[in-house]
Amino acid sequence: MHIPDGFLDLPISALTYGLAAVSIGSALYLLEKRGINESRIPLLGVLAAAIFAAQMLNWPIPGGTSAHFVGSGIAAILLGPLQAMLVLASVIAVQALVFGDGGLTALGANIFNMAIVGVLIAYLVYTLLKGRSRVAGAFLAGWFGAVSAAVACGLEIGSSSIFAYNILITVPVMFTWHALLGVIEGFVTASAVAFLTKNRPELLSKEVKAS
Amino acid sequence: MKRALIVIAVLIILTPLFAYAAELVGYSEPLENIATNLGVEETPFYKGLLHDYTINGLDPYIGTLISAIIGTALVFIVVIGTSHLLRR
Numbered sequence: 001m002h003i004p005d006g007f008l009d010l011p012i013s014a015l016t017y018g019l020a021a022v023s024i025g026s027a028l029y030l031l032e033k034r035g036i037n038e039s040r041i042p043l044l045g046v047l048a049a050a051i052f053a054a055q056m057l058n059w060p061i062p063g064g065t066s067a068h069f070v071g072s073g074i075a076a077i078l079l080g081p082l083q084a085m086l087v088l089a090s091v092i093a094v095q096a097l098v099f100g101d102g103g104l105t106a107l108g109a110n111i112f113n114m115a116i117v118g119v120l121i122a123y124l125v126y127t128l129l130k131g132r133s134r135v136a137g138a139f140l141a142g143w144f145g146a147v148s149a150a151v152a153c154g155l156e157i158g159s160s161s162i163f164a165y166n167i168l169i170t171v172p173v174m175f176t177w178h179a180l181l182g183v184i185e186g187f188v189t190a191s192a193v194a195f196l197t198k199n200r201p202e203l204l205s206k207e208v209k210a211s
Numbered sequence: 212m213k214r215a216l217i218v219i220a221v222l223i224i225l226t227p228l229f230a231y232a233a234e235l236v237g238y239s240e241p242l243e244n245i246a247t248n249l250g251v252e253e254t255p256f257y258k259g260l261l262h263d264y265t266i267n268g269l270d271p272y273i274g275t276l277i278s279a280i281i282g283t284a285l286v287f288i289v290v291i292g293t294s295h296l297l298r299r
Contacts, residue, residue, distance in 0.1 A: 001240065001241070001242050002242075003242065004253040004255060005253060005254050005255050005256055005257065006251075006252065006253045006254030006255070007246070007251065007253070028297070031297045032296075032297050034299070035297065035298060035299025036294050036297045036298050036299060037298075037299055038298045038299060040294075041291060041294040041295065041298060042212060042291075044290050044291070044294050045287045045288075045290045045291040045294070046212065046215045046216070046219070046287070048286045048287060048289075048290040049219050049283045049284070049286050049287040049290075050215065050218060050219050050222065051286075052282050052283050052286040053219055053222035053223050053226070053279055053282075053283050054222055056222075056226045056229070056264065056275075056278075056279055056282075057222065057225055057226065057229040058229055058230075058233045058238075058240070059229075060232065060233070060236045060238045061238070064238055064244070065238055065239065065240060065241050065244055066233060066236075066238040066239065066240060067240055067241065068240075083294075086290065086293060086294075087290055090286055090289045090290050090293065091286050093289075094282060094285050094286050094289060095282070096259070097259065098259055098260050098261055098281075098282065098285065099259045099260075099261050099262065099263065099264050099278060099282060100255065100257060100258045100259025100261075100262045100263060101259070101263070101264070103253075103255065103257070104256075104257045150241070153242065157242070157245070157246075162251050163245075163246075163249055163251055164249065166249060169245065169249070170245055173241055173244075173245050174241055174242065174245070177241035178241065
């Protein structure tokens with residue numbers, strides 16, 4: 001769901017750049033004020049590297065589309081929303097600047113969709129559900145993270161003239177396909193959380209405090 | 212940590228295989244399919260240093276593998292560096 005150059009109208013491009021800049025700026029400000037716990041820094045780096053590598057793997061979905069893991073959910077769960085924003089935004093920036101994956105004019109939108117919307121929605125879902133079941137909460141956080149980012153993407157392209165403002169096509173199509181992809185995203189996220197709960201519970205127990 | 216690094220290594224090794232599989236089935240992402248159906252084309256004015264995870268003049272699958280290694284390392288360095296500046 002990386003939007004390339006040429007898909008967004010200038011106002012949409014500018015608006016999403018602004019929203020992304022304010023959000024990432026606020027996250028960095030808050031992180032600077034609170035300080036990132038030094039012992040957590042390797043986890044941030046490793047998770048960012050893993051998300052980058054995982055995003056390179058495009059899974060074919062029966063029916064003629066493919067999609068890749070997004071990672072907003074697992075990052076939000078393990079790192080909290082602020083650090084997750086930093087991690088996802090770094091991944092998306094490297095993809096655009098080094099590999100031309102996602103346009104420069106759409107970098108704000110891509111960061112906004114996957115690093116802000118996806119992360120915040122996933123975090124909200126997980127926070128609401130983890131008291132009942134961590135694994136179920138993780139599954140739904142993964143699903144909602146990917147789907148909400150896709151819907152945001154559908155809204156942006158559907159509000160652009162080159163798509164003839166076909167928002168009633170772009171949003172449902174993005175939603176439907178990513179609702180299917182989201183099952184893989186949810187499964188991977190839930191598996192990771194289940195594994196960590198059993199083997200490295202300390203990574204999860206700090207999840208909120210470490211935000 | 213060791214296990215996490217093994218997972219990352221496995222993901223990196225899988226990238227050329229997935230690139231090959233993607234070519235085989237010829238599927239695209241939903242966003243690209245919508246664009247094709249509505250007759251929308253990209254206007255890429257910036258291709259990136261290693262466009263589309265390939266390296267000029269190299270076999271595309273080897274290019275993908277090297278891109279995966281470079282990108283993963285770069286993301287790791289960027290995030291570790293930024294986190295260090297923000298450390299408590």
